Amino acid sequence: MEGKETREEMEKSGMIDTWMRKHRLIYTGATKHPFILSIRDGTVDFEAFKTWLGQDYIFVRAFAPFVASVLIKAWKESDDSSEMEVILSSMASLNDEIAWFKSEAAKWGVQLSEVVPQKANQDYCRFLESLMSPDVEYTVAITAFWAIEAVYQASFALCLEDGSKTPAKLREACRRWGNDGFGQYCNSLQKIANRHLGKTPDDVLTKAEVTLLRVLEHEVEFWNMSHGAA
Numbered sequence: 001m002e003g004k005e006t007r008e009e010m011e012k013s014g015m016i017d018t019w020m021r022k023h024r025l026i027y028t029g030a031t032k033h034p035f036i037l038s039i040r041d042g043t044v045d046f047e048a049f050k051t052w053l054g055q056d057y058i059f060v061r062a063f064a065p066f067v068a069s070v071l072i073k074a075w076k077e078s079d080d081s082s083e084m085e086v087i088l089s090s091m092a093s094l095n096d097e098i099a100w101f102k103s104e105a106a107k108w109g110v111q112l113s114e115v116v117p118q119k120a121n122q123d124y125c126r127f128l129e130s131l132m133s134p135d136v137e138y139t140v141a142i143t144a145f146w147a148i149e150a151v152y153q154a155s156f157a158l159c160l161e162d163g164s165k166t167p168a169k170l171r172e173a174c175r176r177w178g179n180d181g182f183g184q185y186c187n188s189l190q191k192i193a194n195r196h197l198g199k200t201p202d203d204v205l206t207k208a209e210v211t212l213l214r215v216l217e218h219e220v221e222f223w224n225m226s227h228g229a230a
């Protein structure tokens with residue numbers, strides 16, 4: 001804990017921004033991972049991309065029930081009906097996303113039914129499952145949800161910036177999460193998370209911060225499966 005800002009001061013800018021400043025190194029580790037940088041500079045190994053594709057398909061199948069669990073918490077615990085609608089629209093996008101993974105895998109000759117989840121993926125999916133418990137507060141779950149989406153948004157947006165040399169065959173994948181609409185959606189999630197973090201008891205606030213850090217660590221491990229893991 002930095003202890004310089006009071007909680008009241010931190011809430012003016014939003015807890016998420018405060019945490020992003022405090023944990024910038026690990027956030028950067030998750031969003032500017034060597035695998036992402038290799039896509040951006042055009043040196044990516046296509047076998048690594050295929051590994052990511054197969055593993056992420058498995059992840060997204062576990063992510064959908066996690067999002068459903070957040071929807072249930074929003075329905076039970078939120079006093080703002082628009083929050084449920086943001087989460088519901090995310091579920092609808094996941095339907096498209098799963099279809100996209102299937103057609104993309106076919107293009108690359110990846111047999112999805114034969115993909116075996118690697119340890120980092122299993123660990124991440126198990127972590128998601130732990131967050132689905134009714135004992136996990138909505139504030140904690142929505143913070144994790146924001147972080148999971150924000151890492152992909154920031155990572156893939158980097159591959160689309162001016163001057164990036166992302167191979168043409170990978171641009172569509174990068175646009176899925178790096179496009180402005182997905183950025184707006186992440187901002188909506190961030191606003192929801194900030195609103196709840198601003199009025200939650202200190203013990204839940206601490207749980208949310210720890211959960212956010214766990215997400216960032218899992219994201220780094222997830223990228224490591226495709227690149228950089230010894």
Ligand SMILES: Cc1ncc(CNC=O)c(N)n1
Pocket residue numbers: 056059060063097148149152219222
């Ligand atoms: C490992 C990981 N993290 C975040 C996302 C983005 N959310 C849904 O698609 C994803 N696909 N995979």
